[in-house]
Amino acid sequence: MRRRISAxxxxxxxxxxxLFAVVPAQAATTTGQQTMAARAGGIHVNIDELRQxxxxxxxxxxxxxxxxxxxxxxxxxxxxxxxxRRIQQLIDAENNM
Numbered sequence: 642m643r644r645r646i647s648a649x650x651x652x653x654x655x656x657x658x659x660l661f662a663v664v665p666a667q668a669a670t671t672t673g674q675q676t677m678a679a680r681a682g683g684i685h686v687n688i689d690e691l692r693q694x695x696x697x698x699x700x701x702x703x704x705x706x707x708x709x710x711x712x713x714x715x716x717x718x719x720x721x722x723x724x725x726r727r728i729q730q731l732i733d734a735e736n737n738m
Contacts (some may be wrong), residue, residue, distance in 0.1 A: 686731055688728055688731060688732070691724055691727065691728050691731075692728060694721075694724055695721045695724040695725050695728070696721075698717045698718070698720050698721035698724070699717075699718065699721045701717045702714040702715075702717035702718045702721065705717060
C-alpha cells in the first residue's frame, strides 16, 4: 500500500512539473514577439562610450595583473573582450541594414 501511494505521489508531482514547465515556454514565445517588435523601432547605442568602457577595463586588468591579482585581471579582460565583441556585432549589424 505504501509503495502504491508513493508511486501515485511521484506521478502527480511529475505531471504537475510538466504543466509548470509548459506555461513558461508558451509565455516566452509571446515575449519574444514583443521584443522583435521593439527591435524594429531601432536601438541607439553610443559606440564611443562602449569603447571607453573597454579601454578602462583593459587598463584595470593591467593594474590588477601588476598587483598580482591574476584572476581578477582575467575577469576584467574577459569583460573587455565581451564589450569589444558587442561593438563589432553592432557595427556589423549597422552595415548590413
